[in-house]
Amino acid sequence: MLETIDRELQLRLLQKELGYYFQNPALLVRCLTHVSYGRREQEGHNETLEFLGDAVLSLAISELLMRRYPQKTEGELSKMRASLVNAVVLEEKARQLGLGDLLRMGRGEERSGGRKKRSILAAAFEGLLGGIYWDGGYEAARGVVERYFASDIEEKKPGLEDYKTRLQEISQMLFHVPPTYTLVGETGPDHAKRFVTEIAIGGRILGRGEGKSKKESEQEAAKKALQELQRGDGLAQGK
Numbered sequence: 001m002l003e004t005i006d007r008e009l010q011l012r013l014l015q016k017e018l019g020y021y022f023q024n025p026a027l028l029v030r031c032l033t034h035v036s037y038g039r040r041e042q043e044g045h046n047e048t049l050e051f052l053g054d055a056v057l058s059l060a061i062s063e064l065l066m067r068r069y070p071q072k073t074e075g076e077l078s079k080m081r082a083s084l085v086n087a088v089v090l091e092e093k094a095r096q097l098g099l100g101d102l103l104r105m106g107r108g109e110e111r112s113g114g115r116k117k118r119s120i121l122a123a124a125f126e127g128l129l130g131g132i133y134w135d136g137g138y139e140a141a142r143g144v145v146e147r148y149f150a151s152d153i154e155e156k157k158p159g160l161e162d163y164k165t166r167l168q169e170i171s172q173m174l175f176h177v178p179p180t181y182t183l184v185g186e187t188g189p190d191h192a193k194r195f196v197t198e199i200a201i202g203g204r205i206l207g208r209g210e211g212k213s214k215k216e217s218e219q220e221a222a223k224k225a226l227q228e229l230q231r232g233d234g235l236a237q238g239k
């Protein structure tokens with residue numbers, strides 16, 4: 001009984017964080033149910049909601065980017081959208097919401113670390129967006145997307161090259177693992193902080209970056225890592 005009460009509280013807190021409250025509580029449960037939990041469960045699972053959420057997310061991000069950067073070309077907007085709508089970013093959003101702890105999944109998936117798997121977390125975030133769309137319509141889903149991606153979109157400033165996206169693509173292609181970013185230092189007063197981020201691929205440190213925000217320091221670190229790989233030394237280590 002206590003466990004049930006705790007979960008209900010967690011779901012209420014999740015909805016408060018989202019800024020959206022489900023009219024159909026059972027749909028929220030379905031959003032957080034992995035296919036491994038059992039197809040015979042009355043509530044169903046989030047596989048088709050993930051499919052829907054993927055489309056909703058792509059549309060909402062496209063709209064937000066066009067409104068923010070009306071002078072950008074279709075090709076530029078497509079690259080910006082790709083840097084925002086990918087498994088790495090969606091996993092980050094899912095972790096921010098604590099979705100891993102809220103998911104219902106089968107024992108086998110649980111034992112294999114399913115709550116921490118990037119693919120499952122990213123799918124859960126998309127499933128949640130699909131559920132919000134199904135429950136409250138496009139504007140409700142768009143509002144949640146804007147809530148969680150506004151700062152990311154703002155940082156896609158004209159002329160700012162997205163080194164993180166380029167490195168992500170190269171790392172997956174050459175090493176079959178994503179780069180990892182670790183915040184290793186903060187300096188300065190609260191109103192003028194500087195952040196230092198270290199980047200590694202496959203456990204090998206390729207550089208550090210510094211910036212006025214964590215994301216700016218990550219971009220700088222990614223730039224350094226790309227330069228390291230282009231010199232050939234980093235690439236040789238990856239083979």
